[in-house]
Amino acid sequence: MGIYVITGGTTGIGAIVREQLLEQGHEVFNIDYKDGDYCVDLSTHEGRESAISAVIGKYPDGIDGLICNAGVGPTAPPRVIFSLNYYSSIRLAEGLRPILKKKKGNCVITSSNSITNMTVRLDWVNMLLSGMSEERVMDFAQDIPREQSASCYSSSKHALARWVRRVSASWAVDGMRINTVAPGNTTTPMTKNLTEAQKDAALLIPIPTRYGQREFLDAVEIANAIVFLSSKLASGINGVVLFVDGGIDALLRSERF
Template sequence: MPPETKRCAIVTGATSGIGEAIAEELAAQGYALFLVGRRQAQGAALTARLAANGTPARFLRADLSDRSASEAIVRDAVETFGRVDALINNAGLLCHGTAEETSDADWDQMMDVNLGAVFRLSRAALPALRRSGGSIVTIASDWALTGARGAVAYAVSKAAVAQLTRCMALDHASEGIRINAVCPGDTDTPMIAAGLTGDDRAARLASYGAQVPMGRVGTPQDVARVVAFLLSEAAGYMTGTLIPVDGGMTAG
């Protein structure tokens, strides 16, 4: 095992959108980064960019639906950086459909990736986080806090993530491990307007933003800054919280 280095954060779903913004924000906060995703080229490019700016970073291509992946991720992070201080469960999938429109395969995939992978990776990270007094932040959704039309499997999986956050926070608070969730609303990521570009994409984002009290959709950086706050000493008395980053949508 290498000598311990600066604080290390594992970030899943790190190759685009919110995950990439979280990686960049935590790099600015002085973390070494163990990045996980499915896109090898994008992961390598992000790692190279971070390293060029002085951030120790490694990328591991992994499929979180593989039930052996979680233990391997934590083991590799500890072998690379000597410690794990933060786990950011960001990877997730979106499936639209009412109950009648949702197949068993779609349901199972949402539960396994959006919930099961969060559970497995959090469980695997607990021993390392116990040693470092570290923290877990999971990216849930504002649909974890309210009902949602036309996305039953996704919304239920994220609501279950919210309850997992609360339960694990209670179980591990006495060990010095804080566990919180961020609940983004509509955010300008590849997921929100998949397949659209240019004027079509701008129009879609504007239509979503018109429904938000603050008048716009969120940015990945809006979410990343809240994640960084939850990992900081400023949030040292916070655990089991679910923080909406949604421009006021759940307030109504």
Template sequence: MSQKLSEKVALVTGGTSGIGLATAKRFVTEGAYVFITGRRQNELDAAVKEIGKNVTGVQSDASNLADLDRLFATIEQEKGRLDVIFANAGGGGIAPLGSITEEHFDKTFNTNVKGLLFTVQKALPLLSEGASIVLNASTTSIKGTPAFSVYSATKAAVRSFARNWTLDLKERKIRVNSISPGVVPTPGYNLMGLSEEQVQGFVASQVNTIPLGRVGTPDEIAKAVVFLASDDSSFVNGIELFVDGGMAQI
């Protein structure tokens, strides 16, 4: 069986659950050695155990620049280079206009924008020529969602990063693309402050807006990330790939 990422060294931030964990598993299956990050050591250890091989877990908060320095020092020491980055770490919460606090704004932007930016920037010395960077955006980059304006703004920024970094890195032939998942239930939904009942109600309410008539799975997003990370997408650069069952396309 051909392995699309054979001998590649990859980083998946926020790799302990959901889309990040599913992608790390896919990367390993496709022949890559993967570094994953997570803020909580117990969850990180569990994810490493679940992936099983060709993986190193590094405790790291994407918004903490000292953590990022330690992460890339570890990668440099163990592998000496990076061929693929999936900048996936992120999160958000519900806050309608009129109720947005400075704390909510800072926390969301620090992880989703500041953290993503400095993850990529601090990785640059390790990135090989022709490397692939995949940024995790969202359909909220182009669609309005009630009480979700701060999160949505961060994802629009992520989309903009892909366009601009494609030009900044063109001399090194490094491709930068963004992937925008639609409704894909993961543990991150609960971290937004929603109860399990609220999550299920939200998911049910969205199904009718999705032409395929169902929500997505983390593994479906992971397979699309593999495409953008691999040579299968060698002439794909600067795009936003929607993996949303058609939801944002109609």
């Protein structure tokens, strides 16, 4: 059985991924700031680097899978959104790539189906992907008004999805795969405190697979896709953005894929 490292495996989608992998007999190492096997704040540079060192120290012979799932939602402060959602995911993937390579492992990153919506700011996406230092991006983000957190969120996840597609070929050359899952609105601790007005806004376009039910997706539906992509069943899939959103993306962008 394999060794999987997950970030944000304590609650919500990540907790179900963790349970499913454990049920399948895998060893799972959860990096989270609450109740993790390794407790650390991944929104900080120090936190990420210590997590990478801890994993390499614990599994020097390699790991089979990495699931970068920790993230905050569109109401968090802009700096945390950029540092956790974008920088922690790509830094963990890059930092653990050498030990994934040892076992020809794979990586799955949790993005969001908001990557195609109108809140995405392509100038912010380009800033994140430009290689500009995180410190400078953080200085910039400090001045972004809190009301624009939703744009920070969709832009951070859009940049993440593009990054995955850009690096996927080089991962494949090293015998590895990297993919991303793009969930729609899902019932988890992240969405449980939404006001009725926020929920109405989120359901302005009803989820096709929930039509007439005024409800979000279940976390297990997202977890199933993550576990599938991280398994050998998905050996032919690389560089994919898999929308797990009940058909919203297909509804809104039927002609684009």
